Amino acid sequence: MQDNIVRIEDLSHRYSKDWAVKDVSFEINKKGILGLLGSNGAGKSTTMNILCGVLSQTQGKVLIEGIDMRANPEEAKKRIGFLPQNAPLYLEQTVDEYLTFCAHLRLIDKRKVKEAVDTVKEKCGVAHFSNRLISNLSGGYRQRVGIAQALIHKPMLVVLDEPTNGLDPNQILEVRNLIKEIAADRAVIFSSHILSEIQATCQDIIMIEDGKIVFKDTMDAFNNYIEPDSLIATLGNPPAETELRAINGIKDVEFLTEKTIRVRFEPAADIAENIVELSVLRKWRLKEITLEKSSLDAIFAQLSNKKSKPAIQ
Numbered sequence: 001m002q003d004n005i006v007r008i009e010d011l012s013h014r015y016s017k018d019w020a021v022k023d024v025s026f027e028i029n030k031k032g033i034l035g036l037l038g039s040n041g042a043g044k045s046t047t048m049n050i051l052c053g054v055l056s057q058t059q060g061k062v063l064i065e066g067i068d069m070r071a072n073p074e075e076a077k078k079r080i081g082f083l084p085q086n087a088p089l090y091l092e093q094t095v096d097e098y099l100t101f102c103a104h105l106r107l108i109d110k111r112k113v114k115e116a117v118d119t120v121k122e123k124c125g126v127a128h129f130s131n132r133l134i135s136n137l138s139g140g141y142r143q144r145v146g147i148a149q150a151l152i153h154k155p156m157l158v159v160l161d162e163p164t165n166g167l168d169p170n171q172i173l174e175v176r177n178l179i180k181e182i183a184a185d186r187a188v189i190f191s192s193h194i195l196s197e198i199q200a201t202c203q204d205i206i207m208i209e210d211g212k213i214v215f216k217d218t219m220d221a222f223n224n225y226i227e228p229d230s231l232i233a234t235l236g237n238p239p240a241e242t243e244l245r246a247i248n249g250i251k252d253v254e255f256l257t258e259k260t261i262r263v264r265f266e267p268a269a270d271i272a273e274n275i276v277e278l279s280v281l282r283k284w285r286l287k288e289i290t291l292e293k294s295s296l297d298a299i300f301a302q303l304s305n306k307k308s309k310p311a312i313q
């Protein structure tokens, strides 16, 4: 039995003359959450739009349960629920009217429409807003309605393009939990340009930059792969900047306050250990030291200097 629901093979897409996506291949497992991480313009939306059959690729193949999206889009699309980057909501409709409309679009049997609408409202926590106009919902609840429309026909795969974008921290947590719940019995792929979003939610990660995959593996492998390249230390009796800069492997020193410094270093260097030892020897009175995870830019730089990792198996 196949354990993946999607196979994307050598996908490339060109808008006029520039390639937005180039030779992208990956699989999506039948269960769990796959995160698609990339900075703005990396090619996330293009990949998702092609995956969902709303954009036709220049080259390559998308197979949903073995069904070719280009050759048989109706069958392939039945298996997918999609929340595009801008949720396709009709603000002048109530939640009930909108979801009922979506259920009809998905050709759900007329006798089962109410049940389908009630189920997704319950699942997405919007049942108490059934008769409210979508225009009167907060951003977080609008996003929940957007996710509800993606679930209405019980798809095996749900594709969410930047679902937490523009939400406040509480709403982000709520939407994250909802995504985890809906992934309990189906596959979910969601995109974000925020690393912590993907780290908090996904088991697997694909990182895309300039239309190319620069990393794909499990989230654990990613976290192990990314080496910290800076630390913050608080010292009761900090040395002069020149003394710190003289330590082998340190690239840069920045005083954040009188007693707190950020030290940037070469990825392989054992700087934290050195600072702890030197602090004892030279009486710097180290109070706290924390390694910082690399920024997305630093990670892209690290990854582009290393070879692309093997595919998720």
Ligand SMILES: Nc1ncnc2c1ncn2[C@@H]1O[C@H](COP(=O)(O)OP(=O)(O)OP(=O)(O)O)[C@@H](O)[C@H]1O
Pocket (backbone or CB within 6 Å): 015, 016, 019, 020, 038, 039, 040, 041, 042, 043, 044, 045, 046, 047, 085, 193
């Ligand atoms: N309709 C279009 N016509 C021309 N170029 C486009 C079009 N849509 C996207 N692009 C370009 O293709 C590249 C990839 O864009 P895409 O929207 O897929 O990236 P993204 O990772 O989703 O970024 P964002 O998070 O900013 O939406 C970008 O350089 C973008 O400017």
